[in-house]
Amino acid sequence: MQVIIDQDRCCGSGQCVLTVPAVFDQGEEDGLVRLLQESPGPELAADVRLAAALCPGNVITVHGDPG
Ligand code: SF4
DSSP states (O other): OEEEEOGGGOOOOOHHHHHOTTTEEEOTTTOOEEESOSSOOGGGHHHHHHHHHHOTTOOEEEESOOO
């Protein structure tokens, strides 16, 4: 799977970091999302999709394999 973020839309809620800390982080100074892995493995796919669904800013886009 491929993960894309639109940081301009991020409000720094941190929901994605709580959901998948292996893939998302927040900047220490601005609190905005940082993408740690652009192509997370299949074991993280469900959590990444959940993070995308929960993101209040619609920042996270997921492409690629279902699952
Ligand atoms: S859940 Fe969305 S708005 Fe909140 S920090 Fe993550 S990317 Fe930003």
